[in-house]
Amino acid sequence: MSKLEDQIIEHLSDPKYRPIDSGALAKKLRVNKKGMPEFRNELELLVSDGKIREGKKGRLQLKAASGFVTGIVKKISSGAAFVIPNDAKPAADRKKQDVYISSRDLHDAQTGDEVLVRLSSRRRSGGQRCGRVDKVLERASNVFVGTYLEAQGQGFVRVDGTAFQGDIHVGDPGAKGAVPDDKVVIEMLRFPSANRVxxxxxxxxLGKRGDPGVDTMTVVHSLGLPYEFSEDVLEDARLQADHFDEADFGDRMDLTKETIVTIDPATARDFDDAISLRKDKRGHWQLGVHIADVAHxxxxxxxxxRSAKDRGTSCYLPRHxxxxLPEIISNGLASLQEGNVRYTKSVFIEFDAKGNPQGAEVANTVIKVSKRFAYEEVMPVINDPQSQKGKVSAKIVQLLMKMHELAMMLRRKRFANGALQMGIPEVEIDFNDDGNVTGAHERHHDESHEIIEEFMxxxxxxxxxxxxxxxxxxxRRIHGTPDELRLKGFQEFCSGLGYDLxxxxxxxEIQAVINSVEGKPEERAVNFALLRAMKQAEYSPEEFSHYALNEEDYCHFTSPIRRYPxxxxxxxxxxxxxxxxxxxxxxxxxxxxxxxCSTTERRAEKAERELKRIKLLRYLEDKVGEEMDAFITGVENFGLFCQGTEVPAEGLVHISSLTDDFYTYLQASRTLKGSKSNAEYRLGDQVRVLIVNVDVDRRQLDLRVVSPPKKARKMGVSPKGLPKKKGRGGRKSGRDGAAKASSDSRPSRGRGKGDKSKKGGRKRR
Incomplete structure (x- = not known):
């Protein structure tokens, strides 16, 4: 063992050690710049040898000794918890690997905390391991949002969600001017335990519960999202603006005379990708994809x-x-506005006449966009070019026609080569000017979107x-091959529905099954089942492929305004x-x-889901006792998760409310089956449900089935939230690329209806 390795192990072995990342560890060990290469090499060796491991956010920990397990806490309603081991292997019964912790042995660990568990000799009746928390290695969070209340002359906060069963004491009443029913932010001094408040x-x-803007700030603070830019970041952006000279091309390739277009949402304010395309004398395609040069x-x-790296990604919340990056960059200097000279990084790709790639090269370029199009304007030009005379120049009409021809060719080849595309419609929520939900609609998605998707x-x-x-x-942007057991489960599920895989x-074969169920009652069921079999895509330098796209080498290059990778x-x-x-x-x-970057991406996605859920629950608060059509999005041994058809709020039908029969959970087919009637509730089935209870603060929607599953028909949602016959709609990307592989190409950024923010909500593709 080298001296440096010994220092690292000794520091991580200290009982007072709390996990830190490699940069902080280097400072603790006083590693100078000259010694950093050796330090990084030692760390890599220790990680590869299994002596230490990187936890959340790259923080370093010693590998657990024999008789100990490290993992993530997940509390249950009884106050007990399960710890999901960090080294858990994919298994048909994952629960056998989890460790059960009674409430008295949990101490003050909370859901999401990373803990060290001392295993005991005791086993539960099903053979499940038991243990007790020996040490909290890393808190999921110390900051929480909740509702302020007062009792017996003291202030308390009821934290949102179900993480804490009791209220948290915050001292004398009126701190920071809080009054009962205000939404407030707290920082935990002492976490509650089974015998301690x-x-x-x-x-x-933050303001009065339910007031405009308070829900957004609730999510921002509860997830620790970076919100405002510091003055030094804004000053740096202003400095870059001062130094930008659009007349100074330097050694960049001059493309300002080329015919180049952008295609974006009608409400977009920033444009970070543009397209040029021509055919040479051989009939080969010369595609130019020009991306705003944010790096400059x-x-x-x-x-x-530093700020961009910390944020990792832009976060797209409903109406905000x-x-x-500050808007002076994202909406100004790096926005490819029509008629303005802009710096770009371009990739030029040659395809033969059949759409086979022949080679590519990159260049630092400067462009001037000839024409900006909204998506809705593109297909009318392509479908009826003669009608555009006098409106759109002949060069641009020809460019759009060529773009459509090549993109559709590439698209056909991509799916023929094994890329996956699932058929889950994506529903977008409608808001009024006050930020309240008014309904929902299925996202519009046509061939104009597919053109850009294919080129990105x-x-x-x-x-x-x-x-x-x-x-x-x-x-790289990697998307791992699904675990064989999960795919086997998907095969069994399809077989139960009469589809051989x-x-x-x-x-x-998977895509063939997806195609075969299109428009049929079981379409949702098959697509949801496949979605659950997929892994999540992530960022890594490791040479792994992208499963959904069926590509060995893949990265994110096309949106540096929004993604740090x-x-x-x-x-x-x-x-x-x-x-x-x-x-x-x-x-x-x-x-x-x-x-x-993978963590910040998940955080942004969670924030979007969380705020949508809050908004939808507020919409349903005064609708308790009403019925609505829904479809089943999840089946568990404790009940059904159902999502509204008209308004996409998801709630739970607890199995105890299914009183017409005794239902058994069949894991392979993800079905609840009645022992007497043989009635079945399965993934994707349509049901009629009653809204029993809405609790916005706890994020809970309780439902009860009033009409059993009926034969599902393929449905979408109209702009007013009413069922309609489904047309060509947007497809939900799900776990990054499985549902619509092209969702991994270009984040969207159109503003939704009623959006008053300067940059709008995202639309996926």
Whole structure:
């Protein structure tokens, strides 16, 4: 063992040690700049040897000794909990690996905390392991949002959700001017346990429960989202604006005379991708994908870069966006506005006449967009070009026609080669000017969207292949192959519905099943079952493929305004295009960055879901006792999860409310089956439910079935929230690429109806 390795192990073994990342550890051990390469190498060896492990956010911990397990706490309603081990293996019965912790042995650990568990010799009746929490390694959060109340001359906060069973004491009443029923932010001083009340300090009053804007700030604070930009970040952005000279092309390739278009939502305020396309004398296609050169305005290590890295991604909330970069960059300098000179990074891809890629190259470029199109304007031009005379120039009409021809060719080839596309319609919530839900509608999605999707995917693939061919490590966008047991379960599920899936590992056979159920009653059931079999996509420098896209090399290059991984790719591409050797982070640094960016992406997605759920529950608060049509989105041994057809709020039908029969849970088919009647509740079935209870603060919607499953028909949602015959609609991406693989190509950013924010809500593609 080297001296440095010994120092690392000794520091991590200290009983007072709390997990920190590699940068903080280097400072603790006083590693200087010269010693950093050796330090990183030692860490990588220790991790690869299994002596230490990287936890959440790249924080380092010693591997648990024999008789101990580290994992994540998940509390249940009784006050007890299960710990999901960090090293859990995929298994048919995952519960056998989890460790049961009684409420008295949980101490003050909470859901989401990472803990060290001392295993006991006791086993539950089903053979499940038991243990007690020996140490909280890392808190999921110390900051919470809840409703302020007063009792017996003291202040308390009822934290949102179900994490805490009791109220948290915050001292004398009136702190920060809080009055009962205010939404407030607290920081925990002492976490509650089975025999101890929790204590916290009230740090901020958000406003009266239910007031406009309070729900948004509730989600922002509860998830720790970076909200406002610091003054040094804004000053850095202003400095970049001052230095920008659109007349100074430098050594960039001048494309300002080229015919180039953007296609975006009608309400978009920033435009970060543009397209050029021509055919050469051989009949080969020369596609140019031009992406806003954000890297030019965000130098590594500066205030803008540190802020963007911390945020990781823009966060798209209903009627509000928390951008990764200040608007002077995202809506100004790096927005490819029609008629304005803008810096770009371009990838030029050659395809033969049949759409087979022949090669690609990258360049630092400067463009001037010839015409900006909204999606709704594109297909009328393509479908009836003669009607556009005098409205759109002949060059641009021809460009759009060529774009459509090539994109549809690429799309056909992609699915023929085994890419997956699921058929789950994506529903978008409608809001009034006060931010209240008024209904929902299915997202519009036509071939104009598919044109951009195909070209963004082609650019991402081409850039990844260029970097991979040069053996340059980079942040890939990887989507792991589903676990065999999960795919086997999907096969059994399909078989139970009468659909044979002989080779469950075959993407083409899976896609054939998806295609065969389109428009049939079991369409939702099959698509939801496949969604649950998929892994989540993530960022990593490891050379793994993208399962849903069926691509060996894939990265995110096309949206550096919104995703930090894209910005890192742009920096490498820029150096290559300039003929310089790129400065590359070590594999350890890239692994840590990939985990961070994956975490911030999940956080942003969770924030979007959470705020939508709050808004939908508020909409249903005064509808208790009313009935609605719904479909089953989940089947568990304790009941059914159902989502409204007209308004997509999800609630629980507890199995105890199914009183007409005794129901048994069949795991393979994800079905609840009646022992007497043989009645079945299965994934995707349509039911009529009664709204029994709505609790916005606890995020709970309780439902009861009033009409058993009826034969489902394929339905969408009209703009007013009324059922309609489904047309061509948006498809939900689900676990990143499985439902619509092209969702991994270009984040969307149109403003929803009634949106008053400067940048709008996202639409997926």
């Amino acid at each position: 929790g204590e916290a300090v009230l740090t901020e009053v 305005f965000v130098p590594p290590g500066g205030p803008l870069d 966006v928390i951008p990764m 995917l082609a650019a991402n693939i081409a850039v990844a292949q260029i970097l991979s061919s040069r053996d340059i490590p980079f942040l 002989e080779k469950f590992q075959s993407r083409k 894209d910005l890192t790719i742009h920096r490498v591409v820029g150096e290559l295009a300039a003929g310089r050797k790129p400065q590359i982070d070590s594999m350890g640094e890239l692994l840590q960055l990939g985990k961070h």
